[in-house]
Amino acid sequence: MHRARQPADSELPDALVTDEALMLDVRRGSRAAFEVLFDRYRDAVWRFFGRRVDDGARAEELVQDVFVAILQNAVRYEPRAAFRSYLFGIAFNALKADRRKDGRRTEPLIDEPAATQADPDEAIWVRRALATLEPHHREVLMLREYEQLSYQEIAELLRIPVNTVRSRLFRARMDLKHALSNVPVTGSEGPR
Amino acid sequence: MKAAEPVHVVPPEEVMAYLDGELEPRRASAVGAHVATCDTCQAVADDVRRVSQSLAQWHVPTPRLAAPAGLVVKRTMAASGVVGFLAGHKQLAAAAMFFLAIGTLWLTTRVQMALSEAPPVSAPPMTVNLGGIQAGAGIPEASEAALNRSILQLQGQSGFSATTTGPKISRTVQLHIVATEFDAVKPTIEQILRDVSGFVGHIQASEPKVSVRSVQATLRIPAARLDEALAAFRQLGHVADEIQSGEDVSDRITDVAARLANARNREKRLNDILANRAGNVQSVLEVEREIARVRSEIESLDAQRVKLDDRVAYATVSLRVTEERRATLDSGPFPLSGRFRNALVDGLREASDSVIQASLWTLRAGPVLILWGAVVWLVAREFMRRFRPAAKL
Numbered sequence: 205m206h207r208a209r210q211p212a213d214s215e216l217p218d219a220l221v222t223d224e225a226l227m228l229d230v231r232r233g234s235r236a237a238f239e240v241l242f243d244r245y246r247d248a249v250w251r252f253f254g255r256r257v258d259d260g261a262r263a264e265e266l267v268q269d270v271f272v273a274i275l276q277n278a279v280r281y282e283p284r285a286a287f288r289s290y291l292f293g294i295a296f297n298a299l300k301a302d303r304r305k306d307g308r309r310t311e312p313l314i315d316e317p318a319a320t321q322a323d324p325d326e327a328i329w330v331r332r333a334l335a336t337l338e339p340h341h342r343e344v345l346m347l348r349e350y351e352q353l354s355y356q357e358i359a360e361l362l363r364i365p366v367n368t369v370r371s372r373l374f375r376a377r378m379d380l381k382h383a384l385s386n387v388p389v390t391g392s393e394g395p396r
Numbered sequence: 397m398k399a400a401e402p403v404h405v406v407p408p409e410e411v412m413a414y415l416d417g418e419l420e421p422r423r424a425s426a427v428g429a430h431v432a433t434c435d436t437c438q439a440v441a442d443d444v445r446r447v448s449q450s451l452a453q454w455h456v457p458t459p460r461l462a463a464p465a466g467l468v469v470k471r472t473m474a475a476s477g478v479v480g481f482l483a484g485h486k487q488l489a490a491a492a493m494f495f496l497a498i499g500t501l502w503l504t505t506r507v508q509m510a511l512s513e514a515p516p517v518s519a520p521p522m523t524v525n526l527g528g529i530q531a532g533a534g535i536p537e538a539s540e541a542a543l544n545r546s547i548l549q550l551q552g553q554s555g556f557s558a559t560t561t562g563p564k565i566s567r568t569v570q571l572h573i574v575a576t577e578f579d580a581v582k583p584t585i586e587q588i589l590r591d592v593s594g595f596v597g598h599i600q601a602s603e604p605k606v607s608v609r610s611v612q613a614t615l616r617i618p619a620a621r622l623d624e625a626l627a628a629f630r631q632l633g634h635v636a637d638e639i640q641s642g643e644d645v646s647d648r649i650t651d652v653a654a655r656l657a658n659a660r661n662r663e664k665r666l667n668d669i670l671a672n673r674a675g676n677v678q679s680v681l682e683v684e685r686e687i688a689r690v691r692s693e694i695e696s697l698d699a700q701r702v703k704l705d706d707r708v709a710y711a712t713v714s715l716r717v718t719e720e721r722r723a724t725l726d727s728g729p730f731p732l733s734g735r736f737r738n739a740l741v742d743g744l745r746e747a748s749d750s751v752i753q754a755s756l757w758t759l760r761a762g763p764v765l766i767l768w769g770a771v772v773w774l775v776a777r778e779f780m781r782r783f784r785p786a787a788k789l
Contacts, residue, residue, distance in 0.1 A: 239654075239658070240658070243658045243662060244662070247458040247686075250456070250458050251456040251458065254456040254458075255454070255456055326450070326453035326454075327453045327454040327455065329450075330450050330451055330453050330454045331454060333450075334451075345451075348416070349448060349451045349452075350451070354418065355413070355416070355418050370409050370412075370413060370418075371409060373412065374408065374409045374412050377412065377443070377444055377447045378443070380447050380450070380451075381443050381446065381447050384447070384450055
């Protein structure tokens, strides 16, 4: 029978096994470890694409692509950085490739993302305010606020200096504050 | 600005980094002390917090994405890249096919030459199918059921009554019986159910005047006593039709149990995070939302578990009992006197209807008939007047 986990790890409940240890198990061929990672991060990856892609089916495809890529590249995985940043790095690259593939698709489509049902009014204004930001600023802000990546992780993902991350993040927050303070009280079309 | 405010030495970006937990501990304590006494920095901090709170309003609902066992890759990475591109550019695709054919021919020749020179070797397994995913090398091959069972063995906390040993079969039987003594059928069915501790899911009795009576019932019988119950049902008459089937739901049970165990683990992990880790209000709210979602998932999976458990524990018998047909002289479903009365009433109604219709037609067509009749009469009279003297001559 296939051993799903290395002996050392099998004594620990899944909740206490780090992502990196699980990923090393995946590299050794553990399907169970992959399932635990999938369970931990599928929603986070879905939310990543759900806020950036205008089509729910495409977002689901991209989620699958990310996990397939993790499996396909597991043999080359080295725990040099947090698995979380590794995962979102793959997700970010998948998103970029998807945008490149079809030039007709507009960039993030913040104003009509995949997951918009039952949006409260506040969420609609947030999305419209985000749409007014510079794309580079917006991406840094979203990676920080929604994916909870550190400045260093964002810097590595976007291949920019940490100081640039910090300045872009500050600018994005101040611009967003300004945009949110300018939204009308009742609904008119937001910025596109 | 306060009168006693210290010299402003902290740039606003650093205040933001302090709130984000991105400063070194020593610098963080210095900035924290400064922010506590500086109105400007507090305003910056408030702005940053408010923006974070606003962004948190955009909550993305998460669909129930399939676990890896059910993850279906609709398109491979290769298909979505090269093949997908070529599909949209037919001329390029044709050129690519041409060069591919030449390349294949060249490669085949080279391989054949190499094979004729080298000893045969067995290729190592490079990929395996992992529930629809083409997994990379290094993932050992295993059946879905075996893999799911391994999850259970590792986690050991499924809480599922149907354990992983032995197949779990959901049995269904369709039975059609033609009964001679139909009046005894319903009491007998009830007695059999009492004997085997079964219960009625649905029952419908039909007693038409013009055809045979019948009873249709969906019965739930404890799986262990199904054979005993079937033997008793067969005594109701002679069996016209019987179909038995069994669905192996072991994999589904194992899958649900594994997902349930994972969800419980996740809930425990989230509760631990909530209990042990400090964080801002936004993070706490996010964790609480996630806990609520996981709890909902656990309840849904638990319901599936109970349902599957029930399907295995109780077999479903679709029983249809019809009365044996005996031809009788029968005047029909209604009394003869009533039928005569109805016929007479219908005849009178048709007669009155015909008189009314004729009257209406006469009224409607009468003026036109009179008009044209007068015209024809005048023409005929004139014609006769001219023709008659000539005849006399």
